[in-house]
Amino acid sequence: MKCVYCFQPVHPKTDWRNAFLPGRPSRLCEECMNGFEVITEGCPRCCNPRYSETCPDCRHDSALLSNTSLLFYNDFAKEWMARFKYRGDYELIASMSVFLPYFVRGKAVPVPLSDVRVEERGFNQAEAITELLMKRPRPYLKRSHSEKQAKKSKQERERGANPFLPVQQVRGNLLLIDDIYTTGTTMKQAAAVLKENGADSVRGLTLFHS
Amino acid sequence: MFSGQWLLKQELPDYIDPSTLPAHPGIIRRQCQRCGNKARYKFARFPHAACGKKCLYCRNCILMGRVASCEVLYEMPSSVQLPIPDTLKWEGALTRHQQHAADEIKNTVIRRGQLLVHAVCGAGKTEMIFPGIEAALARGERVCIATPRADVVRELYPRLRQAFPGVPAAALYGGHSAQVTYTPVVLSTTHQLYRYKQAFDVLFIDEVDAFPYHNDPSLQRAAREAAKPDAAIIHLTATPGRKQKNIPKVFVPVRYHGHPLPVPMFHLFPRIRKKLPHIEAGDRQLLIFAPTISRAEEIAAELCVPHVHSDTPEREEVIDAFRNCKIHTLVTTTILERGVTFPSVDVYVIDAGHDVFDEAALVQIAGRAGRSSDDPDGDVRFYMEGKTDAVIAARDAIKKMNKRGYNT
Numbered sequence: 001m002k003c004v005y006c007f008q009p010v011h012p013k014t015d016w017r018n019a020f021l022p023g024r025p026s027r028l029c030e031e032c033m034n035g036f037e038v039i040t041e042g043c044p045r046c047c048n049p050r051y052s053e054t055c056p057d058c059r060h061d062s063a064l065l066s067n068t069s070l071l072f073y074n075d076f077a078k079e080w081m082a083r084f085k086y087r088g089d090y091e092l093i094a095s096m097s098v099f100l101p102y103f104v105r106g107k108a109v110p111v112p113l114s115d116v117r118v119e120e121r122g123f124n125q126a127e128a129i130t131e132l133l134m135k136r137p138r139p140y141l142k143r144s145h146s147e148k149q150a151k152k153s154k155q156e157r158e159r160g161a162n163p164f165l166p167v168q169q170v171r172g173n174l175l176l177i178d179d180i181y182t183t184g185t186t187m188k189q190a191a192a193v194l195k196e197n198g199a200d201s202v203r204g205l206t207l208f209h210s
Numbered sequence: 211m212f213s214g215q216w217l218l219k220q221e222l223p224d225y226i227d228p229s230t231l232p233a234h235p236g237i238i239r240r241q242c243q244r245c246g247n248k249a250r251y252k253f254a255r256f257p258h259a260a261c262g263k264k265c266l267y268c269r270n271c272i273l274m275g276r277v278a279s280c281e282v283l284y285e286m287p288s289s290v291q292l293p294i295p296d297t298l299k300w301e302g303a304l305t306r307h308q309q310h311a312a313d314e315i316k317n318t319v320i321r322r323g324q325l326l327v328h329a330v331c332g333a334g335k336t337e338m339i340f341p342g343i344e345a346a347l348a349r350g351e352r353v354c355i356a357t358p359r360a361d362v363v364r365e366l367y368p369r370l371r372q373a374f375p376g377v378p379a380a381a382l383y384g385g386h387s388a389q390v391t392y393t394p395v396v397l398s399t400t401h402q403l404y405r406y407k408q409a410f411d412v413l414f415i416d417e418v419d420a421f422p423y424h425n426d427p428s429l430q431r432a433a434r435e436a437a438k439p440d441a442a443i444i445h446l447t448a449t450p451g452r453k454q455k456n457i458p459k460v461f462v463p464v465r466y467h468g469h470p471l472p473v474p475m476f477h478l479f480p481r482i483r484k485k486l487p488h489i490e491a492g493d494r495q496l497l498i499f500a501p502t503i504s505r506a507e508e509i510a511a512e513l514c515v516p517h518v519h520s521d522t523p524e525r526e527e528v529i530d531a532f533r534n535c536k537i538h539t540l541v542t543t544t545i546l547e548r549g550v551t552f553p554s555v556d557v558y559v560i561d562a563g564h565d566v567f568d569e570a571a572l573v574q575i576a577g578r579a580g581r582s583s584d585d586p587d588g589d590v591r592f593y594m595e596g597k598t599d600a601v602i603a604a605r606d607a608i609k610k611m612n613k614r615g616y617n618t
Binding site: 007089091124 | 255256259265276278
């Protein structure tokens with residue numbers, strides 16, 4: 001088998017953990033796997049790895065109950081993301097399967113992209129993650145077109161109007177899914193719209209936390 | 211610059227209407243039409259929002275944008291190029307050996323076909339191709355100089371501009387912004403050739419045996435496709451491999467300043483993997499080669515000097531600083547083994563017995579020393595645990611080239 005990221009052959013190792021039962025299949029070679037840093041400790045509400053207690057951003061209440069991020073957004077992850085999201089290498093999402101939890105609660109709501117962005121990229125990266133979690137994506141939200149968040153400062157992001165629009169009334173506990181949590185503005189805006197339209201609680205799951 | 215390229219829809223310049231261009235399907239029979247990739251594991255499917263189906267796309271050339279089966283590549287039309295006479299403004303003189311090779315190159319440009327120029331390190335390969343380029347431009351032909359290394363492109367570009375001041379030229383390498391006008395001379399990395407189809411009448415491939423070109427069939431195919439079917443293809447190298455055996459060949463055994471190549475000295479040093487030998491700073495600048503990136507970092511930390519490797523973000527600045535003598539000692543990996551010229555350096559190789567240093571790499575590394583006529587010698591030292599076949603073969607090859615140079 002070839003590594004999904006660098007195309008070098010992968011040599012699976014046998015040890016006591018996988019000698020009798022096969023472990024989780026990894027599509028990454030060991031070197032690429034070591035490029036990612038798993039977040040083990042962080043802010044209990046948003047997983048910000050720079051804090052061990054509640055971080056300043058999370059001290060005031062927001063519609064987003066909590067957020068889980070899996071990996072630190074280091075230089076290796078940035079390169080991975082550039083290839084996955086901006087170059088459009090969809091298959092790379094398979095390399096994330098080892099880092100994802102086996103099971104997560106809640107109805108999965110991938111953060112939508114505007115129609116312009118979907119046409120540009122060809123796919124929605126949040127839906128790719130939802131599919132990898134083997135959850136049904138629920139189209140509860142729409143997004144109007146705006147400038148890329150990545151090109152704005154924190155103040156600009158918070159001042160900007162909420163781009164999300166509800167599609168229907170919702171019920172139950174929801175799980176918002178996105179690729180990266182930077183300031184949390186996107187997630188909080190989406191969570192606020194879901195909350196207003198009847199969600200009991202909204203939690204978040206993102207691959208990376210910068 | 212765009213003309214002769216096959217571009218994706220998002221790569222097209224804004225002022226061009228895609229419907230006016232000839233379009234080619236992106237993937238035919240599981241072969242990427244841009245990079246020629248056929249390997250099954252380098253294709254994947256993704257749920258394409260535009261057509262609602264799972265579309266096939268190529269992962270080999272994904273870094274240049276996604277080629278999908280449902281999308282098309284637009285062929286940018288080729289412009290008519292008028293003959294440009296008297297373009298060469300370079301005023302240096304060629305030596306007897308250089309002149310011989312330059313004549314052969316010029317003949318190949320005019321007669322078409324292939325040629326391998328085997329010139330020792332520091333023979334002045336760049337100057338030898340100038341008459342060939344001039345001849346091609348005078349005939350109204352488009353010239354491409356391709357090389358596997360981006361550093362070589364960066365170094366060659368100013369020299370080319372100096373020699374041909376009146377000719378527009380473009381330099382293409384990854385991460386470099388594109389120029390829009392048509393240029394009769396294109397300087398590019400071999401990866402950028404993926405975008406060109408039947409665009410060039412004359413194609414120079416510098417350092418044909420360098421990584422990654424020498425063992426990547428898809429790059430070799432890209433080079434073949436970028437040239438027109440009846441193009442002249444000229445390979446340049448100091449260390450030809452086995453693949454270039456059946457091509458007509460011209461050999462330049464002497465450096466342009468006429469002095470022999472520095473022969474490497476062997477220093478056996480049993481603990482080289484762990485410890486550094488005592489390195490004293492001489493008058494010349496010092497270039498230290500390390501086998502791996504991590505080892506380069508260790509050595510640089512121990513000697514308190516800068517280092518460059520393929521992942522260094524400020525690589526260009528460090529190399530420029532070293533070239534301008536602002537840095538005395540530089541630690542590097544094999545990225546600087548070829549194509550770069552520093553006027554007066556000593557070269558030390560740490561752990562020359564390591565697998566990454568094959569014969570060609572060691573010959574090239576030894577060729578970094580003594581490249582200027584003011585200072586034609588340079589210390590070349592190989593520090594190693596024990597002699598390996600590659601090390602001995604490299605020294606023998608250098609001695610043999612020196613011998614051939616002075617017997618003819």
